[in-house]
Amino acid sequence: MEDSGDQYFHNFPQSKSVDAVRWLPAVTAFDRFIATAVYDQDAASSAAASALEIHSLTLSPSPVSSNDSEPRLHVRSSWPFPSRISALRSSSATHKHLSVVAATVAGSLHVLSVDPVEGSIDSELSIADDRSLHTGVVSAVDLLEGGRECITAGEDGKVxxxxxxxxxLDYRRVHDSHGLVSYTAARSGSPMEFATGGLGFGVQWWDQRKPGGFVAQFKCNWAQHKAPGIVHSIDIHPSRKHTCLVGGSAGTIFAWDIRYQQQPILLSGVGHDGGSLPFPDSEVWEVQYDNHVRYSSVNSAASAKVLPVMACLENGILAVLEQGEEPMLILEEPCAINAFDIDPQNPSSKLSSSAAISGAPLLLRPNPIPIPSSSSSCKPSALTIFAAKGYKMKTHKASAKRFRVTGKGKIVRRRAGKQHLLAKKNTKRKLRLSKMHPVNKSDYDNVIGALPYLKVNRNAT
Known part of the structure; x- marks a missing residue:
């Protein structure tokens, strides 16, 4: 592990290729669980090559310093799959069991129940690869809100x-293009709405309350009459469910607002004039909104900007993009980065999987990172965990009511309480709840990390 300011990451070599990674919701303060889709190219049989593994992430005393701790990754359980996993999602809600949904290149769908304390896989529900659900590769799966339904999209044109x-498991066919259209990405927007993507950078918006097909569509070839583009990944932010973030071929990343269907905002790729990150001619395998990145500027037009975006690419790049700002390169690997995931319960923690092992821990910095020369051969995969120190608050709305900045730029806070009931409280209670207390300067980074719009003067006394 190496540290640079308030950011650091750890590298965990794996003996198998890691195709996908997903955080599982935390129910205890001691262990965090990670689901990985692995594939062993050297397996004796195809039936033993693919599996879903549950890893536990724990903190252990550092051998270098007794005051520090280092994360350790341990395999808790493994579940064999009949064919290679093509799509992986986990539930965001914590129930009696955690749900992990995986689909395969053969067309089967599997829902596994994971014990939230032990990390063991207790049971499996599946729809076999008998061509009933999909014929061929299931390109994308995603759980709808509540975790009781999921959507699937395949290269056979079925949704x-x-x-x-x-x-x-019971399924209902939403759409079947009979092979005329191939779907390669899908993302849930609400319990009744979701988005899909496919060839030609086509993006469709579906509403289950309106049968008969998609209710909105965007189709444009950003590659300027070159080879048809493909959408590889879609993300939808919970607070902006009308906007789809899309990543695809030729380094293309754009935002599509269904309210302005033919006016996408291009963030990267062919035809994009801003930024110098080498995204063109490389596939963008996954995109996600990065909730941990602080906004560079906050003004009245901030709500109209595209939120910060994290993306991983075929050329081994993991980077963060912000509209109107220079891209920040987080990591550069010698092989493709297949997937990554941001912990929804702690956005400062991130996972990524790549097709090669880095020879030593790498330093997280905004500049290109040199690849160690000690790794001369390209071995199978590495699972890298990214983290940055952060401050967790329940909601921005609740936090904004508690914290204020004085005229001198100092942060003060109000005691937590039911402020909206002040009118019903006695005078003594009102004064006690309304009194502002100075925040210790050692906590400034935590507060600013959660409320980046605060204009703070760190030198104020």
Whole structure:
């Protein structure tokens, strides 16, 4: 592990290729669980090559310093799959069991129940690869809000909604293009709405309350009459469900607002004039909104800007983009970075999987990172965990009511309480709840990390 300011990461070599990684919701303060889709190219049989592994991430005393701790990654359980995993998602809600949904290149769908304390895989529900659900590769899966339904999209042009019941899976066909259109990405926007993407940078918006097909569509070839573009990944922010973030071929990343269907905002790729990050001619395998990145400027037009974006590419780049700002290169690997995930419960923690092992821990910095020369051969995969120190608050709305900045730029806070009931409280209680207390300067970074719009003077006394 190496540290640079308030950011650091750890590298964990794996003996198998890691195709996808997903955080699982935390129910205890001691262990964090990670789901990985792995593939062993040297396996004796194809049936033993693919598996889903559950890893636990724990902190252990550092051998270098007794005051520091280092994360350790341990395999808690493994579940074999009949074919290679092509898509992986995990539930964001914590129930009696954690749900992990995986689809395969053969067309099967699997829902696994993971014990939230032990990390063991207790049961599996599946729809076999009998061509009933999909014929061929299932390109994308995503759980709808609540975790009782999921959507699937495949290269065969079929879109399904699968109901997860007690002991069985039932699916309903939403659309079937009979192979005329191929879907390569899907993302849930609400319990009834979702987005899909495919060839030609086509993006579709679906509403289950309106049967008969998609309700909105965007189709444009950003490659300027070159080879048809493909959408590889879609993300939708919970607070901006009308906007789809899209990543695809030729380094293309754009935002599509269904309210302005033919006016996408191009962030990267062919035809994009801003930024110098080498995104063109490289596939963008995954994009996600990065909730931990602070906004560079906050003004009345901030709500109209595209939120900060993290992306991983075929050329081994993991980077953060912000509209109107220079891209920040986080990591550069000698092989493709297949996938990454940002912890929704702690946005400062990130996962990524790549197709090669780095020879030594790498330093996280905004400049290109040199690849150690000690790794001369390209071995199978590495699972890298990225983290930055942050401050967790329940909601921005609740936090904004508690924290203020004085005229001198100092941060003060109000005691937590039901401020909206002040009118019903006695005078003594009102004064006690309304009194502002100075925040210790050692906590400034934590508060600013959660409320980046605060204009703070760190030198104020």
């Amino acid at each position: 399904n909604v699968v109901s997860i019941g007690e002991g069985r």
